Amino acid sequence: MAEDQSAPKPKSFVRGILLVEPYDALCIAISSALRRFAPHHALRVTQTLDDAEPATEMIKPDLFVLDLDPPPTGEVEFFNRLRRLHPDTRVLVIAPNASRDLSAGRGFGGAFQFIEKPFELGDFGAAVQALLGPWETRSGKKSRGTLRDLQAIDLVQLKCLCLTTAVLRVESPAGEIGEVHFRHGEIRHAFTDDEDGAAALKEILSWRGGKFREGSLPPKSPQTIDRPWQLLLLELLPAPDENADSLGDDPAPPNAAESLGKTILVIDDTEMLRIFAADVLNLADPGFRILTAATGAEGLQLATTNSVDLVLLDYCLADTTGAEVCRALLAHEATARVPVLMMSGHLPELENTARNFPNVVATLAKPFLSGALINEVEKILAAGPLPASPATPAPPTPKTDAAATNFNLPPVPNEHKTASNGHVSAVAPATPAMLVETPTAAAAPVVSRPLPNEMPATLTTDHGDVVATISCEVISVQLAPDFRMGALRLKPESSAVVRLNGANGQTASPLEKDFQLGPISLAPDGRIETVRLVPIPPFFRPAFGGGNFDVDWVSAEPAAGGALMELTGAKHGNMHVKLIAEFEVVRVELSEDFAVAAVVLRPRNDEVRVQTGENSAVAMHFYLGEIELDEAGLLAGLTVGSRR
Numbered sequence: 001m002a003e004d005q006s007a008p009k010p011k012s013f014v015r016g017i018l019l020v021e022p023y024d025a026l027c028i029a030i031s032s033a034l035r036r037f038a039p040h041h042a043l044r045v046t047q048t049l050d051d052a053e054p055a056t057e058m059i060k061p062d063l064f065v066l067d068l069d070p071p072p073t074g075e076v077e078f079f080n081r082l083r084r085l086h087p088d089t090r091v092l093v094i095a096p097n098a099s100r101d102l103s104a105g106r107g108f109g110g111a112f113q114f115i116e117k118p119f120e121l122g123d124f125g126a127a128v129q130a131l132l133g134p135w136e137t138r139s140g141k142k143s144r145g146t147l148r149d150l151q152a153i154d155l156v157q158l159k160c161l162c163l164t165t166a167v168l169r170v171e172s173p174a175g176e177i178g179e180v181h182f183r184h185g186e187i188r189h190a191f192t193d194d195e196d197g198a199a200a201l202k203e204i205l206s207w208r209g210g211k212f213r214e215g216s217l218p219p220k221s222p223q224t225i226d227r228p229w230q231l232l233l234l235e236l237l238p239a240p241d242e243n244a245d246s247l248g249d250d251p252a253p254p255n256a257a258e259s260l261g262k263t264i265l266v267i268d269d270t271e272m273l274r275i276f277a278a279d280v281l282n283l284a285d286p287g288f289r290i291l292t293a294a295t296g297a298e299g300l301q302l303a304t305t306n307s308v309d310l311v312l313l314d315y316c317l318a319d320t321t322g323a324e325v326c327r328a329l330l331a332h333e334a335t336a337r338v339p340v341l342m343m344s345g346h347l348p349e350l351e352n353t354a355r356n357f358p359n360v361v362a363t364l365a366k367p368f369l370s371g372a373l374i375n376e377v378e379k380i381l382a383a384g385p386l387p388a389s390p391a392t393p394a395p396p397t398p399k400t401d402a403a404a405t406n407f408n409l410p411p412v413p414n415e416h417k418t419a420s421n422g423h424v425s426a427v428a429p430a431t432p433a434m435l436v437e438t439p440t441a442a443a444a445p446v447v448s449r450p451l452p453n454e455m456p457a458t459l460t461t462d463h464g465d466v467v468a469t470i471s472c473e474v475i476s477v478q479l480a481p482d483f484r485m486g487a488l489r490l491k492p493e494s495s496a497v498v499r500l501n502g503a504n505g506q507t508a509s510p511l512e513k514d515f516q517l518g519p520i521s522l523a524p525d526g527r528i529e530t531v532r533l534v535p536i537p538p539f540f541r542p543a544f545g546g547g548n549f550d551v552d553w554v555s556a557e558p559a560a561g562g563a564l565m566e567l568t569g570a571k572h573g574n575m576h577v578k579l580i581a582e583f584e585v586v587r588v589e590l591s592e593d594f595a596v597a598a599v600v601l602r603p604r605n606d607e608v609r610v611q612t613g614e615n616s617a618v619a620m621h622f623y624l625g626e627i628e629l630d631e632a633g634l635l636a637g638l639t640v641g642s643r644r
Contacts, residue, residue, distance in 0.1 A: 016042035016059030032575035122366030261287025267299035315344035519633035
């Protein structure tokens with residue numbers, strides 16, 4: 001039978017992620033993280049729920065990410081509509097005061113996963129990757145919660161985190177009716193046909209699915225519940241193994257004799273990262289036997305009672321540190337030859353542990369992608385166990401807590417939970433004299449040196465002020481207590497090109513060319529004194545015909561006007577911004593043929609602007625903070641703080 005050409009064809013969607021984030025600063029940080037952790041997904045960003053639904057006409061959202069700060073309105077009706085349009089979408093909710101204990105206790109029951117704000121970038125990435133896959137292909141596992149599985153517990157927790165004063169009306173699939181009353185985010189009353197108070201709430205939470213509506217709280221609503229909502233829900237929710245859709249850690253791993261593959265132990269206090277690691281490894285080799293532990297003591301217990309081939313170990317644990325777990329592994333005969341792959345966002349601690357403990361054979365800086373994890377695991381397993389009788393560092397004699405007594409594990413110091421690489425954290429409002437640094441890779445030394453003057457000829461004619469624009473890579477984003485932008489840690493792009501324009505918007509002749517950053521001279525107080533720019537030859541710009549094409553990592557398409565081709569990365573990379581600052585031209589150095597050989601600039605002030613896109617009309621205002629120079633006096637990195 002011939003195909004009916006007149007029949008409408010189904011609309012094709014691009015797989016993507018939909019982010020609702022009202023704050024520009026967080027939008028930049030979270031969007032960059034999403035592009036890194038999900039490079040094959042399209043990303044759409046809106047500031048409100050009202051704008052989110054139309055955005056789904058362009059993409060099929062595999063993941064919906066919602067920031068509840070500030071709390072949105074109309075979220076119940078929004079999720080009702082989104083469930084009808086995209087029932088297979090998963091939801092990740094970012095919220096202050098989201099309970100990690102509650103999330104872990106729920107497992108994957110329901111449609112929503114919650115992550116507490118502020119969060120570590122590694123935890124956020126693990127949550128995104130665990131929700132997007134590659135768990136779909138694992139046999140014997142049911143689908144993790146989607147909007148098709150929307151339940152009362154999802155919306156009850158959402159209303160609490162939104163500090164709502166309202167009524168949530170629930171109708172079960174069997175036609176039972178119930179209500180939950182909220183006042184300022186606390187659950188104050190619940191009732192069904194047969195119960196009221198906590199008993200009614202427990203009954204409502206047990207209903208699988210249903211219909212949901214939101215209404216206004218009656219003025220005379222009674223109070224039959226007086227416990228904090230987090231504790232109340234922990235008491236009322238069923239254990240994870242009672243939830244048919246729960247997908248937490250394997251409760252009872254198979255015996256070693258029954259497993260033909262290698263045994264890998266994952267020790268990490270973040271549930272989503274344990275799940276992500278287990279998923280990735282099982283997909284890479286279904287024969288792997290994966291054991292998981294949330295604490296150092298639990299991990300050591302599993303390591304000593306199972307024949308483990310590799311330990312994936314987080315540095316920061318709830319009860320101790322990864323260094324102490326390594327020490328305990330070396331001290332036990334059954335685990336002394338087990339290699340350790342250390343994972344952490346705390347790079348100095350990661351490097352120190354790798355240097356001091358011979359069982360740490362490799363490290364992974366959080367956040368990391370699945371490919372990096374698989375590569376390291378395969379290399380370590382191919383190398384086999386450690387050599388016999390490695391030199392073991394002398395164990396200290398620290399105080400221990402009750403959970404660690406059997407394994408001599410000291411409790412973790414508080415500072416290990418306060419900063420990490422890529423940690424989206426709240427810091428005090430910064431001033432030029434105080435910038436809170438987020439640890440990254442080893443920083444270049446901050447040096448101050450006089451500006452070299454190598455050129456024989458200079459042009460001292462006053463050229464007025466110029467505006468310099470330089471492309472920078474964003475290393476980390478620091479947030480103020482209100483989660484607005486606090487500071488950016490930047491480094492210039494390799495072979496960074498500096499473009500000079502007149503301060504009034506006109507091109508600054510004779511400086512109409514591209515420059516390369518040269519040596520920078522710092523004043524005694526650490527501020528920039530002068531900047532030397534060296535001109536670079538103009539790039540050859542051929543004209544092409546119409547059409548687009550991709551070559552390896554480069555995508556080419558006609559630029560505005562169609563006369564030139566615009567080259568862009570075909571694959572997502574790190575976040576980049578344009579740094580814009582005003583300078584005074586000190587002198588123009590000339591070559592022997594009187595061509596411009598260098599331009600020396602002096603900053604007018606410490607004000608800079610950051611532009612997030614080539615065509616963006618909005619530039620955020622910052623001030624220059626710490627400047628890092630390498631041994632040649634070239635710019636290695638800088639910190640800019642937000643103006644309030």
